[in-house]
Amino acid sequence: MKATQSIFFVEVTDTYAGDANYCWVHRFKVHATTFRGAIRKVSREMGYSTKLNGNYGDMARYDFKGAAICAFVMPYEDQAENYLRVTSI
Numbered sequence: 001m002k003a004t005q006s007i008f009f010v011e012v013t014d015t016y017a018g019d020a021n022y023c024w025v026h027r028f029k030v031h032a033t034t035f036r037g038a039i040r041k042v043s044r045e046m047g048y049s050t051k052l053n054g055n056y057g058d059m060a061r062y063d064f065k066g067a068a069i070c071a072f073v074m075p076y077e078d079q080a081e082n083y084l085r086v087t088s089i
Contacts, residue, residue, distance in 0.1 A: 003033040004033070005031050005032060005033055006031075006032065006033065006075065006076075007029060007030070007031055007075070007076035008029075008030045008031075008032055008035065008038035008073055008074065008075060008076055009027070009028070009029060009030075009073075009074050009075070009076045009077065009086075010027070010028040010029075010030055010038055010039065010042050010071055010072065010073050010074075011025055011026075011027050011028075011071065011072045012025065012026045012027075012028070012042065012046065012064075012069060012070070012071045013025045013026075013069070013070060013071075014068055014069055015063075015068045015069065015070050016068070020070055020072070026046075026085075026087070027083050027085065027086045027087070028041075028042050028045070028086065028087050028088070028089055029076060029086050029087070029088045029089070030042060030088075030089045031089070035055075035060045035073045038073050039060075039062050039071060039073055041089045042071060042089065043064075045087075045089060046064070048064040048065065048066070048067055048069065049064070049065045050062040050063065050064050050065065050071065051063055051065060053070065058074060058075065059072055059073065059074040060072070060073045060074075061073075
């Protein structure tokens, strides 16, 4: 049986001293079955590999290896439509 796909909202931003800085941000709307599946699609799009930094239940943080960049993955909600640039993957 095939797993059902969900929609995830992913924010990718720079970090400063390990904390999210939001000096710049890329937002993605991703169709995947899991948080990990969503970040794998974004990783492929951005050209970096990632590692899990923390799973907080309804949100997960991934750090990009070799870069001061992190990503937050969460279930997609309608308020994400208010952002100007959300790339759909």
